[in-house]
Amino acid sequence: MAQGIPWPDPEAYEAVLEELRTKPPLVLPSELRTMRSQLAAAARGEAFLLQGGDCAEEFARVHQAHIQDTLKVLLQMAVVLTYGSALPVIKVGRIAGQYAKPRSSLTEVINGVEMSSYRGDAVNQPEPTPEARRPDPNRLLEAYHKASQTLNLIRALTKGGFASIERVHAWNREFVKDSPVGESYAALERQIHAALGFMRACGVDTTGLPEFQQVDFYTSHEALILGYEDALVRQDPETGGWYACSGHLLWIGDRTRQLDGAHVEFFSKLDNPIAMKVGPSMKPDELNRLIEKLNPHNEYGRLTLITRFGADKIVRHLPRLVRAVTRAGQHVLWCCDPMHGNTFKSEGGQKTRHFHHILAEIKRFFDVHRAEKTFPGGLHFELTGADVTECLGGGQEIEDWNLAERYLTACDPRLNAQQALEVAFLVADALKAR
Ligand code: PEP
Ligand code: CO
Numbered sequence: 001m002a003q004g005i006p007w008p009d010p011e012a013y014e015a016v017l018e019e020l021r022t023k024p025p026l027v028l029p030s031e032l033r034t035m036r037s038q039l040a041a042a043a044r045g046e047a048f049l050l051q052g053g054d055c056a057e058e059f060a061r062v063h064q065a066h067i068q069d070t071l072k073v074l075l076q077m078a079v080v081l082t083y084g085s086a087l088p089v090i091k092v093g094r095i096a097g098q099y100a101k102p103r104s105s106l107t108e109v110i111n112g113v114e115m116s117s118y119r120g121d122a123v124n125q126p127e128p129t130p131e132a133r134r135p136d137p138n139r140l141l142e143a144y145h146k147a148s149q150t151l152n153l154i155r156a157l158t159k160g161g162f163a164s165i166e167r168v169h170a171w172n173r174e175f176v177k178d179s180p181v182g183e184s185y186a187a188l189e190r191q192i193h194a195a196l197g198f199m200r201a202c203g204v205d206t207t208g209l210p211e212f213q214q215v216d217f218y219t220s221h222e223a224l225i226l227g228y229e230d231a232l233v234r235q236d237p238e239t240g241g242w243y244a245c246s247g248h249l250l251w252i253g254d255r256t257r258q259l260d261g262a263h264v265e266f267f268s269k270l271d272n273p274i275a276m277k278v279g280p281s282m283k284p285d286e287l288n289r290l291i292e293k294l295n296p297h298n299e300y301g302r303l304t305l306i307t308r309f310g311a312d313k314i315v316r317h318l319p320r321l322v323r324a325v326t327r328a329g330q331h332v333l334w335c336c337d338p339m340h341g342n343t344f345k346s347e348g349g350q351k352t353r354h355f356h357h358i359l360a361e362i363k364r365f366f367d368v369h370r371a372e373k374t375f376p377g378g379l380h381f382e383l384t385g386a387d388v389t390e391c392l393g394g395g396q397e398i399e400d401w402n403l404a405e406r407y408l409t410a411c412d413p414r415l416n417a418q419q420a421l422e423v424a425f426l427v428a429d430a431l432k433a434r
Helices: 010-021 029-043 064-085 138-159 165-178 183-201 226-231 262-268 284-294 314-327 355-372 400-406 417-433
Strands: 048-053 089-094 107-110 113-116 217-222 233-235 242-244 249-252 274-278 303-307 333-336 376-382
Touching: 010 138, 010 226, 029 048, 029 089, 029 333, 029 376, 048 064, 048 333, 064 089, 064 138, 064 165, 064 183, 064 217, 064 417, 138 217, 138 226, 165 183, 165 417, 183 417, 226 233, 226 262, 249 262, 249 303, 262 284, 274 284, 284 303, 284 314, 303 314, 303 376, 314 355, 333 355, 355 376, 355 417, 376 417
Parallel strands: 048 089, 048 376, 089 217, 217 249, 249 274, 274 303, 303 333, 333 376
Antiparallel strands: 107 113, 233 242
8 A cells, every 4th residue: 555554563553443443533424514515615616725734743742832823823814815815714724633644755764774764643753763663553542532632622712712803813913013024914904904893883793793703623634544544434324424534624645646546445435525635746637537536426525636736837737637627527626735846955954945935836826727717726734833944935034044943843844823824915915906
């Protein structure tokens, strides 16, 4: 199997899966059906998807501050994008389950010793010793519990006032006031402020309306370890359908999307809303065959395509894929991941990405869809609410030599809170201008 984990003790692995089968689902089929209908709206051009969070979540960071900060920045971005797009924004974290990583090489040699690569906290530990890197299936149980703790906090925060529109808007005002480039975002921020004031003047008491006090917030992760995912499949008592219940939006990664591969086969049998990464190696007819297999009834909301080419490659690849899908009459939601095609090594040797490449890929994504008359329905980011120095550029002008200051990611470089908000403001401005 592509990107399979070589569990050294298969019996221990099976025992863990057996235990997981007895656990409550982390999300309910009814929630997945609701999400699917919202994604269907986005695929028709009536809503917009915002997805973001860590590249790899860490067990050690399952604490309130980290979860709350990630949620906060996504909610802030969502308000800005709601205003800019004049559409409901579907809010999705790469959170509460993003613990398993595909790697380009499954082993690595460190100080002359060969060991398994770090495959995410659900599998092994990042420390560069063969013992730490040995896959341990008990970590899958830990992943389930960490996901459940995270989800519990998210559910409480999003229904308990943390996500109220006034509060999120007040955070955005602070950002504009404190950011070195805040002035460039002040106009949009003032428009949102005026819109809220206008509503109040009309007699809308936002504090009494759940629409303004609570949000639906969904979780997502790459469904890499099929044993884990399969152990959390449950039947929907209402419809009889079968759903993977480890998170709301599960996706198939760019390294596991083979037409005859186990991951595609697994999802073709389930009723979840699903996503699939689409990178530069995807051929147009291959994509259509994957879509036919994953969405044979051509239903809106079933399949989201997350494209990730790189700012320099998107114009070469995206138009022919969009044309092929349109010609085949397939209903998909197109979403742009401007992160994974724009990674390079800094002079200091860290993996990094540049703010202006990220923006350029997003801009070209919108341009291509405009030219093809299709709907650019979402954005997918690796980001964190913390003030890290992992991606270059942005208003703080992070440079190569700043990267070492707070380079904390367990895997790929993330936008920090300021960079993430800047992207949201710039995209919202561009959406409004259209
Ligand atoms: C990721 O989203 O972290 C990832 C590994 O992406 P991709 O499958 O697109 O390379
Ligand atoms: Co990543």
